[in-house]
Every structure is written in structure tokens, then in C-alpha cells.
Amino acid sequence: MSLNDGAVDRYKEIAANLAAVRERIAAACVAAERSPDEITLVAITKTYPATDVLHLAALGILDVGENKDQDAAPKAAEVRTAGVDVRWHFVGQLQRNKARSVAAYAAMVHSVDRISLVTALEKAADGRTEPLEVLIQVSLDADPGDRGGTPTDQVGQLAAAIAATRSLRLRGVMAVAPLDGPPGPAFARLSEVAATLRSDHPNATVISAGMSGDLEEAIFHGATHVRVGSALLGKRAQLG
Numbered sequence: 001m002s003l004n005d006g007a008v009d010r011y012k013e014i015a016a017n018l019a020a021v022r023e024r025i026a027a028a029c030v031a032a033e034r035s036p037d038e039i040t041l042v043a044i045t046k047t048y049p050a051t052d053v054l055h056l057a058a059l060g061i062l063d064v065g066e067n068k069d070q071d072a073a074p075k076a077a078e079v080r081t082a083g084v085d086v087r088w089h090f091v092g093q094l095q096r097n098k099a100r101s102v103a104a105y106a107a108m109v110h111s112v113d114r115i116s117l118v119t120a121l122e123k124a125a126d127g128r129t130e131p132l133e134v135l136i137q138v139s140l141d142a143d144p145g146d147r148g149g150t151p152t153d154q155v156g157q158l159a160a161a162i163a164a165t166r167s168l169r170l171r172g173v174m175a176v177a178p179l180d181g182p183p184g185p186a187f188a189r190l191s192e193v194a195a196t197l198r199s200d201h202p203n204a205t206v207i208s209a210g211m212s213g214d215l216e217e218a219i220f221h222g223a224t225h226v227r228v229g230s231a232l233l234g235k236r237a238q239l240g
């Protein structure tokens with residue numbers, strides 16, 4: 001390996017953070033009487049460089065996520081150029097005009113929250129060899145506003161639209177905890193929404209919930225994918 005000292009230090013820092021996150025996940029699984037094998041850790045690498053993605057991959061974390069296409073697209077290209085294969089998760093609010101770019105590198109889009117986006121992604125994913133996996137982002141805010149996410153009563157309609165496409169594969173739901181209340185009851189509601197969805201779409205088994213601050217509550221309420229950024233890579237300088 002030709003890593004310089006700075007890179008070695010960074011690798012060790014991420015390795016230590018990862019060990020701590022894995023311990024938290026393991027403890028949460030004990031509390032929830034679940035197996036850690038049921039949980040996919042998605043490392044959210046926004047604002048951090050492609051070299052951190054390479055460190056994560058070397059540590060066995062092959063699911064990575066980003067929330068802005070203009071950062072994710074070049075990062076994905078850099079990682080690919082380095083000869084490293086990871087699964088990119090797109091977790092941020094998505095504009096229709098970015099659908100084509102995202103469909104070129106993402107394995108899973110967590111943030112599908114409106115019919116017009118389904119239509120755009122369906123077209124964008126048309127040339128792919130594998131369908132693009134998608135999650136319906138559900139709003140858990142008392143007042144569904146500008147944070148993204150569809151109200152719970154519109155999940156069924158959106159699911160039907162996704163299921164009617166050839167190029168998209170409905171895999172489940174995603175949510176972010178509300179700003180104005182405890183995460184536990186909100187994740188419990190998400191779990192009910194997920195159960196209802198599964199009764200019509202048995203393959204929609206993914207529940208993407210939980211971040212650095214609330215992954216324990218999410219795992220308790222059935223999360224299959226936790227999206228962890230700052231606990232792995234450090235506090236971000238900028239908001240995002």
C-alpha cells in the first residue's frame with residue numbers, strides 16, 4: 001500500500017468509528033431481539049471525499065449514500081476509476097432533471113416521493129441492465145412540508161405507479177425522523193406503513209430509517225437499512 005501518513009490516520013479513524021457504530025447496531029439488535037444480519041449499514045459520505053469511500057470499502061462497507069447529485073456523480077466516477085465497486089444509494093431530495101444522472105450510478109434511490117419523479121426515473125432507468133431499486137420516502141412530519149416525503153395516505157398510489165414500470169423495482173420505504181418530536185413513535189408509524197405496503201407488494205421489504213442520532217430507535221422499530229454519516233466520518237463542517 002502506498003498510503004501516506006495522513007491517509008493511514010484517516011483510515012484508522014474511520015475504522016475506529018466503524019467499530020463503535022457496529023457495536024451500537026449490535027446492542028440495538030439485542031434490545032430488539034433481531035439479528036445484525038438483518039441490518040444494512042449505508043455510510044452517508046456527503047461532504048467527504050472519494051478517498052473516504054475507498055477507506056470504507058477497504059473496511060468492508062460497500063453500501064454508500066449521497067444526497068446531492070452534483071457531488072455524488074463525480075465521486076462515483078472517481079471511485080469507479082479507482083477500480084472499486086460499491087453500491088450507491090441516493091438519499092436526498094431529487095429533481096426530475098437529475099434523474100438521468102442518478103440512474104447512471106445509483107443502485108437504490110431512497111427518496112421517491114411523487115408521481116412526476118417516478119415518471120422521470122422510469123425513463124432514466126430504461127437503458128439499465130438491472131432495474132433501479134427505489135424506496136418511497138414517507139413524511140413523518142406533523143405537517144408534510146418542504147423536507148421531502150409523501151404523506152402516508154398517498155403511499156399506496158405511488159407504490160402502484162412504481163410497480164407498473166419495467167425499469168424500477170419497488171423495495172420499500174424510507175423516512176427521516178421528524179424535527180419536532182421523538183423518533184420512536186414516528187418510526188413505529190413508518191413500520192405500520194411498511195407492513196401495509198408489504199401486503200400488496202411482498203418484495204417491498206426494506207425500511208430505511210435511522211441516522212447517527214437515532215439508529216437504535218429505528219432498529220427497534222424494524223429498520224433494515226440505517227443511513228449513518230457523522231458517526232462514521234465525523235461532524236460535517238457544512239449543513240447538508
Ligand SMILES: *Cc1c(COP(=O)(O)O)cnc(C)c1O
Pocket residue numbers: 044046067091092176211212213227228229230231240
Ligand atoms: C445526511 C443524511 C443522513 C446521515 O446523517 P447523520 O446524522 O450524519 O448520520 C441520513 N439520511 C439522509 C437523508 C441524510 O441526508
